Amino acid sequence: MNGNDYIISATDVFKTYATGRVHVQALRGIDLHVNQGEMVAIMGPSGCGKTTLLNCLSGLDSTDSGQIFVEKMQLHTLPDDERSDYRAQRMGFIFQLYNLLPVLTSVENVEMPLLVSGVGSQEARQRSLQMLETVGLAEWAQHLPAELSGGQRQRVTIARALVNNPAIIWADEPTGDLDSETTQDIMDLLLSLNRENRQTFVLVTHSREVGEMCHRIVRMRDGQIVDDGREA
């Protein structure tokens, strides 16, 4: 099998962390394939390797062996700069801890990926404001992250992840820090975006409710996929 049939295709991926004298096998022969427009949730107990898998698939982290194709490209073979450019243009990231830059306003945070991709500043600002409007934060564009609530911050993160119209959005516990009502809001937003734009979403989550809202749940344990959620 090669990566041609899927937007994301991982085969026999291994990853080991060395922390001092301890070696942790985080991924042990992962095979995972995601179709375009699919919304996949990766679930499993703490320490099972979900975030590591997400980082390896998105090219943020390297692997020890195995192959990963994203949009028909093997990211880990690309030089670091090209990988960065690819992330800027084709990927969006949502993290549990919002990870906004505290020194920039909402709109400045959102326009960062556009500026990195070389979009002109006026256009970047316009698109960012539109994106903030889409996530319902138009009025908060000029506020610093410290002045926003948790749910608002996560919306800014989502706006930032989507502003460059990426093919794939990686989300690591996007609702982990939110109450159930806000979680529902955020998931509704992600689902509607997925429906409207046919963008691929890979979510790492602990939450059964969040997982069940996705098209498919991939379950992991001890660095392996125990259930890829496809019909047998």
Added chain:
Amino acid sequence: MNLLMVILLAVFLGIMAVVGFLAWRHRIMLKLGLRNIPRRPAQTALIIVGSMLSAVIIAASFTTGDTLSSSIRNASIEGLGTIDEILTPSRGAQDFGPVYVDESRFDALQRQLADFDAIDGMTPYIAETAPALNLRASLSEGQARIVAPDPTTLEGFGQFTLLSGQPYPLQNMPSGSALVNEEAREDLDAQPGDTLRLFLQDGFVDLRVEGVVENGGLAGVDPTILMPLSAAQQVFEKQGQISTIAVSNRGGVTDGVHLSREVSTKLRVLFADRQIAEELKNLLDEPQVLTLLEEREDSLSGERQNEMAVLRRELTQPAVTDELVRVLSDETIQSQTLDALGDADLAQLEEEADTLFRNLSEMNVFAVKRYFLDLSDQAASGITALFILLGLFSVGVGILLVFLIFVMLAAARRTEMGMARAVGARQSHLVQMFIFEGTAYNLVAAALGVAVGLGVGYLIAAVTNQILGGTGEDFEFAYSVELRSAVVAYCIGMIITFATVAVSAYRVSRMNIVEAVRGLPETVAVSQEGTFTQRLMGVLKAAVRPVLFLISAIKHLFNRRFGGAIRDLAFAALWLLIQPLWLADVAVALVKFVWPYVLRGWLTVLLGLILMLGGAGPWNQAAPFSIGASMIIVGVGLILRLAMSRWPSLAPLPGLLILTGGAALLIFGIATVSVVDIITAAVLVVIGVAMTPPGWSRRGELRPEFIDRLAFTLMGVLTLALWVLPIATLEPVTGVLDSSTEMFFVSGVIMVAAAVWSLMYNADLLLKTLAFVTSGIGKLRPVLVIAVAYPMSAKFRTGLTLAMFALVIFTLIVMSILSDAFSNTLADTDSVTGHWDVEMTVNSSNPINNIQESLSGVDELPPSTFDAVGGFVTAPVVARQADADSPRWKQFSLQAADDAYLDATQYTFHIIAEGYGPTEEEVWQALRDNPNLAVVGYFAIGDSGQEEFGASTTSFRVEGVSVEDETMTPVTVEILEPQTNARVDYTVIGVLDLVADNAGSMIVNKQTIDDALPFPVPVTTYRFRTAPDVDAKETSRALEASFLEHGAEAETLKEVIDEQVAVNSAFNNLLTGFMGMGLIVGVAALGVISLRAVVERRQQVGVLRAIGYRRGMIQLSFLVEASFVSLLGVAIGVALGAILSFNLVDAIRDQLPGLQFSMPWLEIGIIIAIAYVFAMLTTYLPARQAARIHPAEALRYE
């Protein structure tokens, strides 16, 4: 110095004892504090580098002082050998050649001192000067010293030693022979067997060189020819006469000096007329005079101060004591006493004292070695003070850095500290933790600082030697360090940084535990100011602190807590023994008591008003006036801040105030045609206009940040404007206020603080401007946005770093602009020299009778060589002004010039008297036509500030004429030639420009001197103006060769000035380099900030990498951030430095025409480049580290 060392050591050991005790009591806090040190080696290294600067500056300053002191000591001890005192006939050796006494006076003196054992040798001798020519080598020395001691009395001085090491007995010298010293051998290439021709007034005498003896002692260090006394008496036709007696005290070359006071007393008592001493005592032992002497004593320092104290003490004794005679016979004490009387307008008393002083002593006793050793001590403390003064800015920024470091460390450990507090640690525990860590840094930093400082001192000595080497000076800096200097530097460095650490530790330990644990933004604890009663109790407790310690100790004893009792007893002892500590405690409590009122503004205004009125009124000082005015501005800002939070509709007021100030200044500036005023006013108007509408539109709901912004912008902008204004702007209101070097420091600190303050509160404007400017730069934009956003969000940190950079750059810019401006004034050589090209001096004992005639006999110098030739003689005289407040004879220098000189000289004038001129030529013509007219140099007028240029304060000065005057009324000055008592009255009709090379003297027509004196006065200095195409250098060589037998020494004046300019600028560069050490701090600060930033932003860097930032972009953003801060600091420093220098140059220009403001771009470029390159180098590693952060790891990192 020894006392200082003991005090500092005691303080240092006291600190260490307290820290040690606390460490022993709280070992866990010690561990917590110290474990941070090895965690981040790069950060630790930068902290140590930043903290060591105080010690570096102080050690380098003291080392330079030690080096200078030991160099002067060595040179004087080497030069004087065993000679301790020199006796010359009173009032002799002042005018034209030495004064002689009969040889029998020496014999009598020997008999008088027969029982006096503090002297182990005395020799009578003749000391003369004459031109000498080595006939074989055709080399001459215009001012060869001839020393001829009595060979039978050389016991105590040692034999003259030939270079071969053999002693040479002078009594065996064949007649017609002489010895030369090493210096003369070098200048004349004299070797044994050569014939030296000495040119005398009426012919010459040839001497055969017997040998070359070592320099030092009677052989001296100048080119000297030695012969027996009897031979010299014949040569100079002074049979049976001597001019000088050298005295050697018991002991060797160095220890004899300890007997100097005893020997001087004995000799002065012998030579003094006791009757006159009695009369002087009666005259001066008056309450009024004693008060004057006490005031004078307070204004003196060192040995002079001690001697004045002795005079006062001895005057009040019932009878004339030997000690009184000794001090009364001291010429320095005499002139100080006369000055004290003169300054108090006691003219008659002064004149009587002057007459008595003149007749008091038969011979003048000069304790020459003691004098030079005192001089070396004075020079050392002077140079140490100068370097410390120059280093003050660096020490200041060093303190800022230590503070910044601790604020940052505290920020990094906030959560950790919050948790410690949550589980029961006290605030004092956190303070101790930081103090333990800081003390560890300080101990190492101060030691390293002293080591580096000693190195810097060595470098200063080496560079100075190189500069002096270029001038041909013999004096050499011999590097020397005294242990006590190193100890003092270590202790001061350590104490300064410790104090900063202690204050910082206290500041950072104040926190809200919940905020700290949860990592929420810090809210300043406003409620901590305490109630009125609490604060008042604080003051009362501080006032009786030792008693409270004692009570607490007793309580501990009752409860059998011996540790606590010992601690409290120790504190009580510390407070009682080191009272400044107690005072500081009370002062802190007092400040805490009044602080709320200072913050509310009204007390700030009140204190400012007191300072301002005091400065403009009784103190007449610019510094308190300007500081007071600034405090009023700040106070008004604080009051407005409070008022706006209560009544938001006041929001437009700050803008309107700035606008009004700007408009008023604009009107004033236009009226007085002051460019700086107009520009400052325009800027104020623009800021005022920009601030008012936002204030108006938001007056409905004012956020606290907006109120702060309005209020602090008002304070910053108006304070900056106040200090930017030229001194002259406020003079119509304040009058002319006194100011000195301290204003430079005060203005530097306040201007920079105000600029940084204004900038930091309006950082968003800067961001918007940058965003606008960089909108078209494409991929660089995201880098720039981040690079600017981070420093602007950490205002305190960035503000401190900016201030450090700006302060250092500010001082460097002011130094280079001013030294450049001063050097440029000398660039106009013709104004300096009066348009003369070559100067030639000849020996007074063998002058040229008619220069024109003599020149016509020189083939190499045809008449076409010169456009003009003139001459003069310089004579030390005494002068007084008949219509002065207290006319008194004071020393003065007279240049009596011949007609040819007066005809051709082209010096320009600062002031021309009414009825003369208006052109320069007309003034010179008047001097030629009317021999009783005179002009004086710039420094000869009363308020020319010559002390600052090193001139003596006891010299004559013309009163009633000011440097500010456009014109003057002619002034009559009486001149007395002290040797002959000949008197001439002159009318002064002009004052020369400051740059003229004879600024301290008076130029008159020589005719008057010739008429007044009973003997002919020869011209000893000739000046030549060469024709346009003639080479001045060649001409000076030809002149020297042609007038060899007259002892001619010629030089081109341009070369002399160029050399002086080169030396000046070399020394300025040295001092600038020294001050530039402060840059180390600025650079270290950036390094520390960058290192911390990498740690603090690790996760954010991960996010940036995830959203597509390349490694290079991350690295670049860190470098751009450092560039932004350093370049902004540089820009502030350059701008403010240039403005202050412009104002200073403008103010000084009144006194120094030709002083022009110009930017030495090359030097400024070098300063900026060095600052920037080092800033980049320090940031490079952290930036690279940041770029290598692995995104996945960073995002996982918590």
